Amino acid sequence: MTFIDLPISPLWLDLVQWGKDHYRDRIFAKEALIPTRPGPLYLVHHGVVRLVSQTTFPSALPPHPPAEALVGLLGIGQPFEIVSHPHFVISAQAHVDGTAVLWLYWNELQQWQALYQQILEQFKAQHRQQLLWMGILGQKSTFHRLLNFLILWGKSMGETPGQDYYLPYPLTHAQLGQAVGSTRVTVTRLLARLRKQGLVWQNENNRLCFNYPGLQSLLT
Template identity: 50%
Template sequence: MQRGAIRMVGTAQVSATASQLTSRRINRTPEEAFLGFVGAGQPFEIVAQSPFTLQAYAHVDQTAVLWMYWHDLDNWPHFRREVMDAFRYQHQRKLLWLSALGQRRTIDRLLGFLTLLIEEYGEPAMSETDPDVIRGYCLPFPLTHAQIGSAIGSTRVTVTRLMGKLRQRGLILTQGDNLICLPAESINRAS
């Protein structure tokens, strides 16, 4: 990624079971699965085999993606090393993501997902009363409850209900165009 942020989504055809074949109740619509976000300065690798497709949705205006093949990196050994270092860092972050998304309770998965997302991509949100005070950290792009549900293995309705609970407890905030924020105190405690 050269500039901006994208949401990666994979689509795979769901295979039919024998009982579905006999009853003719085959779901031929592919299922969409959230694969993650990629921000500026982060590389990503596309390794897909049929019947799998990968889609990238820009979440920030003027998003730019630089396309290269592995053999292109052989021409720039320093750049290749930077890319490999970035992949190592991403691998470490993926372990944290797996830990958060492996939580048993949906509310824990939701809060872990939002915390990791805002730690990686969040921008300071200033207090409206005192512009020198950081109110919290917000995602710079909007996410729908359906997108969040897809990411944490839940439904839009459950995410909406749990977001309300987190908001009541003061664990999340919203700002502007429904941008999701974490209060500054929660980020400072996590650091």
């Protein structure tokens, strides 16, 4: 499964220029919070956006920081929307320096009908990805959740030289923990185990690489 890329076409460039002309375009430094609200459609046209969910459940226990979960990584040409919910808040953050996002409404997008259809297909692909991700989070074993997450994101969004894949974006161990419902310490320990087996490693761009047949064999 792969996401549908929006090509850098004259229509896409026209949309980006429209965003700049209408002051709907902003550039963000790494880790900056991107102002969002329910209603508009947001499009990433440079860099990477990280979506994080933060729970707002009241607790009878002593105060703890709200639980956070990584719920999405969006690259160039990918859309996102923000939903309102009483028990969690979705925030958007710049995952890399120079991330650029423009926003508009669906009725405004209709003047670019070809892009309108492509963005609908993007949302469908994201929905399929989220269903697979939720299935992974339902597994009891943290080790299996981590293996399946690496395979899912490597095969759907990463790149591959032969039987090896690497994740599309750098992720810290804490962010991997947020993605699989675990902790940074646990992810660090599990990745060290996989490194000793020669199944995962970092490339020169600090992106996590893995051997697909090797990880798959651990799941059987």
